[in-house]
Amino acid sequence: xxxxxPSAVRTEEERKRRAAEDxxxxxxxxxxxxxxxxxxxxxxxxxxxALVQRIVRDSSDAEEIVQKVFLQAWKQADRYDxxxxxxxTWLVLIARSRAIDLIRSRKVKDRTLEAVQQEKKGQYTSxxxxxxxxxxxxxxxxxxxxxxxxxxxxxxLEMAFFQGMTQREIAESTGTPLGTVKTRSLLAMKxxxxxxxxxxxxxL
Amino acid sequence: MSDSNHQDPYEAGxxxxxxxxxxxxxxxxxxxSARRPLLETLAMLPFELESVELEAGVKEQLFDRIASxxxxxxxxxxxxxxxxxxHSMAEHRSAIETSTPAPMNxxxxxASKPGWLLPIAASLLLAIGSxxxxxxxxxxxxRAVNAQIQSQFDVxxxxxxxxxxxxxxxxxxxxxxxxxGTEACALKPRLASTAPQAHGTIYFMPEGEGWVxxxxxxxxxPGKTYQLWFLNDEAAMSGGTFLTGNRPYMWTHDKMPxxxxxxxxxxxxxxxxxxxxxxxxxxxxxxxxxxSFL
Numbered sequence: 001x002x003x004x005x006p007s008a009v010r011t012e013e014e015r016k017r018r019a020a021e022d023x024x025x026x027x028x029x030x031x032x033x034x035x036x037x038x039x040x041x042x043x044x045x046x047x048x049x050a051l052v053q054r055i056v057r058d059s060s061d062a063e064e065i066v067q068k069v070f071l072q073a074w075k076q077a078d079r080y081d082x083x084x085x086x087x088x089t090w091l092v093l094i095a096r097s098r099a100i101d102l103i104r105s106r107k108v109k110d111r112t113l114e115a116v117q118q119e120k121k122g123q124y125t126s127x128x129x130x131x132x133x134x135x136x137x138x139x140x141x142x143x144x145x146x147x148x149x150x151x152x153x154x155x156x157l158e159m160a161f162f163q164g165m166t167q168r169e170i171a172e173s174t175g176t177p178l179g180t181v182k183t184r185s186l187l188a189m190k191x192x193x194x195x196x197x198x199x200x201x202x203x204l
Numbered sequence: 205m206s207d208s209n210h211q212d213p214y215e216a217g218x219x220x221x222x223x224x225x226x227x228x229x230x231x232x233x234x235x236x237s238a239r240r241p242l243l244e245t246l247a248m249l250p251f252e253l254e255s256v257e258l259e260a261g262v263k264e265q266l267f268d269r270i271a272s273x274x275x276x277x278x279x280x281x282x283x284x285x286x287x288x289x290x291h292s293m294a295e296h297r298s299a300i301e302t303s304t305p306a307p308m309n310x311x312x313x314x315a316s317k318p319g320w321l322l323p324i325a326a327s328l329l330l331a332i333g334s335x336x337x338x339x340x341x342x343x344x345x346x347r348a349v350n351a352q353i354q355s356q357f358d359v360x361x362x363x364x365x366x367x368x369x370x371x372x373x374x375x376x377x378x379x380x381x382x383x384x385g386t387e388a389c390a391l392k393p394r395l396a397s398t399a400p401q402a403h404g405t406i407y408f409m410p411e412g413e414g415w416v417x418x419x420x421x422x423x424x425x426p427g428k429t430y431q432l433w434f435l436n437d438e439a440a441m442s443g444g445t446f447l448t449g450n451r452p453y454m455w456t457h458d459k460m461p462x463x464x465x466x467x468x469x470x471x472x473x474x475x476x477x478x479x480x481x482x483x484x485x486x487x488x489x490x491x492x493x494x495x496s497f498l
């Protein structure tokens with residue numbers, strides 16, 4: 001697992017600045033500024049497409065869903081509440097919810113781990129060099145931290161996140177006692193919270 | 205349009221469950237603000253994935269869709285109330301007249317044509333205008349009905365979702381509570397209880413697997429929270445705070461109560477809970493017979 005380069009460590013101020021920049025952009029979207037939406041699209045569409053593709057495993061569906069996510073963001077920008085979540089989390093939740101709805105409607109019960117192995121390597125959407133570096137650094141950090149989790153804890157977290165499965169569904173699907181699933185989830189959550197506390201601070 | 209508008213952007217489903225699991229374990233009452241840092245943490249997971257390049261056309265299509273929606277909204281907003289629409293109908297007629305192809309204009313304005321053509325053309329335009337006005341009113345009424353149905357549907361859908369969650373929790377709790385070797389401790393209201401109708405049971409599962417609390421008849425009190433206590437001869441240890449949502453309530457926990465527990469109590473405390481029982485004791489259960497078990 002890769003280690004984090006010292007140069008990759010971003011300050012809390014920078015994370016806060018980016019979060020404030022996103023919130024301001026969404027406010028401008030609500031006021032009818034399309035360039036602000038274009039800015040958010042450039043910043044997050046690649047990540048959201050990866051998220052959706054990971055869930056639905058179909059690139060054309062991923063394109064359609066990402067479009068719908070930003071269309072919904074455009075329509076509901078005035079309903080975004082900065083006290084409830086950061087903009088990136090807001091977009092992630094919309095995209096995740098739409099993608100999970102789609103697989104549920106298809107009655108597809110997929111295996112997340114298999115999806116990880118088959119995941120295609122893509123490229124960046126944004127042309128901005130700074131944006132690319134920032135995404136790259138965050139990816140490295142996430143991978144490093146997630147790589148520290150035992151496989152069984154990571155698997156449960158991914159099943160809940162990428163497949164929208166409840167603890168009971170995970171227990172049934174993996175044949176693991178519910179109590180064990182809950183214990184593993186708790187341990188995984190605690191480790192993630194500790195590992196990413198600096199990142200999260202910048203979003204609150 | 206309805207496919208996206210009815211979705212709550214903050215819908216997190218199984219992620220809320222994950223967050224609540226941790227909050228409950230730490231004795232924090234689940235709430236949106238308590239969940240937020242945990243949700244922000246979980247929402248970073250997609251940043252681990254390689255970005256996927258989308259075709260440039262996707263962005264163009266998005267802005268095309270926005271442009272057409274904006275245009276549609278503009279047209280809808282331009283629909284004036286009935287009194288004003290008489291005026292706009294006239295304008296519309298005028299627009300139609302001015303955009304009428306030359307031959308027809310010529311027919312209307314040429315004095316050599318029969319005089320009855322003008323009143324017939326005017327009547328026709330008036331009839332078309334009235335029909336358009338009628339249809340627009342029908343459309344508006346239909347839209348209002350659709351919006352009402354959609355909003356009722358959203359309410360039913362969210363209630364159904366809550367019921368499904370309750371059912372899932374109840375099934376899980378029931379499965380745990382019915383394991384062989386589980387001990388049940390009945391919780392009854394005290395004489396001075398603020399909820400004399402309330403009752404419940406706490407099930408202690410074998411082999412240290414934890415407990416399941418099942419309650420009925422406990423109504424939430426604004427600004428207050430219920431708090432569970434495990435009592436021994438010397439002290440009361442908090443088991444966590446909770447709200448019932450004014451429904452039958454079940455709570456599953458995977459840790460055993462502290463050794464030496466001889467009683468279980470539920471009190472009503474200030475929001476956030478207390479370090480020792482201070483509020484009225486709502487329910488109490490005698491766990492004396494379970495000393496060896498606990």
